[in-house]
Amino acid sequence: MVGPGCDGLSILWYQRLVKFGALRVQSKAQPTLLGRPWGMLGPMECLSSGGGSTCDDDEARGKESTSWSSLPLADLHRHLDGSLRPETVVELASARGLDVPSDLPFVAGMGLEAALARFEFTLSLLQEPESVRRVASEICEDAVDDHVTTLEIRFAPQLHRGAVPEEIVDAALDGIGSRAGLLLCGLYGEPPTVLEHLVSIAQSRPGVVGIDLAGGPAPGHSFGLSDYGPAFRRAETLGLGRTVHAAEGRGPGEIAVAIEELRAQRIGHGTTLLNDPAVLDLVLERGTVLEACPTSNYQVGVIETVASHPIARWVQLGVAVCVNTDNTLLSRVTVSEELSRVASIPQMTTSAVRSVIQTGHSAAFRRR
Numbered sequence: 001m002v003g004p005g006c007d008g009l010s011i012l013w014y015q016r017l018v019k020f021g022a023l024r025v026q027s028k029a030q031p032t033l034l035g036r037p038w039g040m041l042g043p044m045e046c047l048s049s050g051g052g053s054t055c056d057d058d059e060a061r062g063k064e065s066t067s068w069s070s071l072p073l074a075d076l077h078r079h080l081d082g083s084l085r086p087e088t089v090v091e092l093a094s095a096r097g098l099d100v101p102s103d104l105p106f107v108a109g110m111g112l113e114a115a116l117a118r119f120e121f122t123l124s125l126l127q128e129p130e131s132v133r134r135v136a137s138e139i140c141e142d143a144v145d146d147h148v149t150t151l152e153i154r155f156a157p158q159l160h161r162g163a164v165p166e167e168i169v170d171a172a173l174d175g176i177g178s179r180a181g182l183l184l185c186g187l188y189g190e191p192p193t194v195l196e197h198l199v200s201i202a203q204s205r206p207g208v209v210g211i212d213l214a215g216g217p218a219p220g221h222s223f224g225l226s227d228y229g230p231a232f233r234r235a236e237t238l239g240l241g242r243t244v245h246a247a248e249g250r251g252p253g254e255i256a257v258a259i260e261e262l263r264a265q266r267i268g269h270g271t272t273l274l275n276d277p278a279v280l281d282l283v284l285e286r287g288t289v290l291e292a293c294p295t296s297n298y299q300v301g302v303i304e305t306v307a308s309h310p311i312a313r314w315v316q317l318g319v320a321v322c323v324n325t326d327n328t329l330l331s332r333v334t335v336s337e338e339l340s341r342v343a344s345i346p347q348m349t350t351s352a353v354r355s356v357i358q359t360g361h362s363a364a365f366r367r368r
């Protein structure tokens with residue numbers, strides 16, 4: 001699934017990143033390679049061998065993008081611990097005497113388990129409130145540079161052990177200011193009491209607009225999706241938004257459980273939705289929003305190419321869909337790049353691209 005040179009390019013990119021980032025940590029200028037900002041580098045080339053777009057599509061992509069590239073964009077699914085600036089990774093690692101792994105970014109077809117393991121390093125840099133505050137603020141700045149006007153940032157404060165979760169959440173909110181909504185993530189397999197505590201933390205903090213269940217189920221887990229129902233239903237009563245990572249290559253039954261038992265209004269990924277007409281009907285009936293992250297899905301290996309992502313079919317069927325980055329660092333993608341890739345999917349019309357952008361704005365959680 002990865003063409004010749006893709007892995008090589010990734011490694012080269014990261015070696016250069018570390019080299020230049022280490023030299024330029026005090027500079028606001030971003031590290032560059034081949035004269036382009038880091039955020040523009042790599043994915044297009046890598047995806048050309050297995051993704052939905054090819055470099056030959058540049059002209060067509062340009063035509064598509066001109067119709068929507070001036071629009072304000074939205075990103076509702078961006079993980080704080082996967083969206084650090086490369087130079088911030090270098091600086092925080094250096095301050096801790098750590099070497100940056102050369103294989104930190106996602107690579108195509110790596111699998112969800114391997115992808116989740118990549119967060120261990122970034123999390124090691126984000127244990128203290130100050131680093132959380134800094135990265136939250138930088139994510140907001142980066143979003144502005146990408147024309148994003150509607151942004152939600154999510155993270156699991158219980159994984160940042162340099163302070164109690166309340167202090168970690170307050171640090172994130174301080175870094176964000178009023179520039180984005182914050183979502184708190186429970187994790188598949190955790191005791192439901194963890195998520196229940198996150199809901200309590202959110203209750204007194206209006207900047208927290210919703211909750212999420214992130215990661216994925218594993219054979220050794222003692223708790224299943226339904227076990228998080230009480231915490232999600234309490235969140236509903238408090239006016240918090242609810243989203244769930246579900247059907248990320250796994251069966252669509254997770255989507256039904258998330259909607260019916262966890263009161264999910266949005267679903268993260270949901271790539272297998274069309275495998276069950278009854279679940280599709282449920283999504284349409286409830287107006288559930290699908291948070292599509294095609295580049296991440298391709299890298300994790302739950303879709304074979306970006307072009308094979310079902311987003312165009314979803315839109316045709318009337319499913320509400322938005323396009324998101326998931327992790328700007330680890331997936332090496334921006335919202336505008338992700339939209340370019342989605343626009344290059346043959347069945348994705350210009351009006352469909354516009355509709356997914358609009359859904360990104362309208363589906364943002366607003367605290368009641």
Ligand SMILES: [Zn+2]
Binds near residue numbers: 077079214245326
């Ligand atoms: Zn995610």
